[in-house]
Amino acid sequence: MNRPPTMLDVARAAGVSRSTVSRVFQNQGERVSPDALIKVHEAAKRLGYVHNLVASGLAQRHGRQLGLLIRDATNPAYGHLHSEVNQAVEAAGRTLISVTAFRHDYGTAEVDGLRRLLGQRVAGVFVGTGVTAAEDLVETLTAVPMMIVGRPNTHPLIESVSYDERTHGRLVAERLAAAGHRRIAALTAPLLYSRVFDLRMRSLVDRCRELGVHVEAVDLLPVEAGVTRALDAAAADRLSAIVCPVDYVALDLLRAARARGTRVPEDVSVVGFDGVADGLDLIGLATVRLPVREVARRAVERMEELLIRAQEDPEGPPAALTETSGSERTARHALVVGDVIEGASLGPVPEHLR
Known part of the structure; x- marks a missing residue:
């Protein structure tokens, strides 16, 4: 070995994880079994490992x-x-x-x-x-x-x-296509507003094209006007579903649909993204649940x-x-x-x- 041995070298030689070696030298062996403790010390002695006390001191303070x-x-x-x-x-x-x-x-x-x-x-x-x-x-x-x-x-x-937002967008596109939807609206926002929204919707659109599903982009901002534009587009252009880049927009769209007497999903389907807010199961919103x-x-x-x-x-x-x-x-x-x-x-x- 042409360099001083490190914790990783000791871990490999002892057959334990690097975090175990760290606990041995920085936390006095806290939460380390006696067998692992012996293996680590033997490997360190064999390799000539010297613990960096300066780095350890910094870790203890900060x-x-x-x-x-x-x-x-x-x-x-x-x-x-x-x-x-x-x-x-x-x-x-x-x-x-x-x-x-x-x-x-x-x-x-x-x-x-x-x-x-x-x-x-x-x-x-x-x-x-x-x-x-x-x-x-x-x-x-x-x-x-x-x-x-x-x-x-x-x-x-x-x-x-x-x-994996790119996969999430594709999953929604495939679910819509499997349900028979061939003409849909997608609420989109500028990249500066949200890189996540942009990636979700671009992925959705790309996969829809591959599946032969037409997507009509509708400007999301401001949200109150965006959901109205999406409902108008669905009625005027015979679109069967509206995809929202996030659940709170989908909820605003559901409120706007109820106010004008548009039935979901009898007149138009609605899908969102995130799936983490309380009560979505009671509302019945179709969405993608993030693995938070x-x-x-x-x-x-x-x-x-x-x-x-x-x-x-x-x-x-x-x-x-x-x-x-x-x-x-x-x-x-x-x-x-x-x-x-x-x-x-x-x-x-x-x-x-x-």
Whole structure:
């Protein structure tokens, strides 16, 4: 070995996880079995591993707090993500500090919030927002591990554990086609408003084209006018279904439909995305349920790995740079698929439109 041994080398030699080695040297063997403790110490002695006391001291002072930049917590999807991340962080023996960006704050407000979190000396930070571009987030990178959680991301310098929104859009398109729908409306919004909405709807449209389903794009904004335009388009252009980029828009559309006497799904079907708000089962909204708990669990688990690596090499590159390819290091990106919820708001094509 041409370099000093690391915790990972010790873990491999002992046949245990790197987190176990970390607990042996940084937490006096807390929650480590006697057999594993002996294996780790024997492997460390054999390899000549010397624990980095400086990194350990930094971890003891600042390593228990993690930060979360979250988008508009009044949106049930973000509120649920906040709750699940907090629970997963607490289960890992840490605490969470959060900063919330409001729905109509774009770009700079979120970056400012992220810098405030980093100023709190957090050990690592999660970014749960669908607005700020990864290119802007990169400008805030420090030696503190950063991870995008929830929204899809492919940036090579920022780790992510996200909902597979491209697959979600395709699943909705396939469900509509299977129900016989061949002409539908899709409420769309600018990329700046929500990168998540944009990805969902672009994926839906692309899959609909492959399946021979015509999609009429309807401008979502402002939402009150957008749902009215969608209902008008459905009536005028013989569209049998309306797809909304998020459940709270679908609920506004259901209210507007009831006000004008349009029956759902007898006159037009309605589908949303998110599936996390309470009572959707009572309403019968067809939607895609986001795998929020699984994403939060995996994100915190991965953050633990990044923190261990950052402690091993506190002067090295940002801990998000973890996968080596040749001479370059790139971040890992995980996608988790949710479930299609069969609701009463999605029915067959109305008789008069067949």
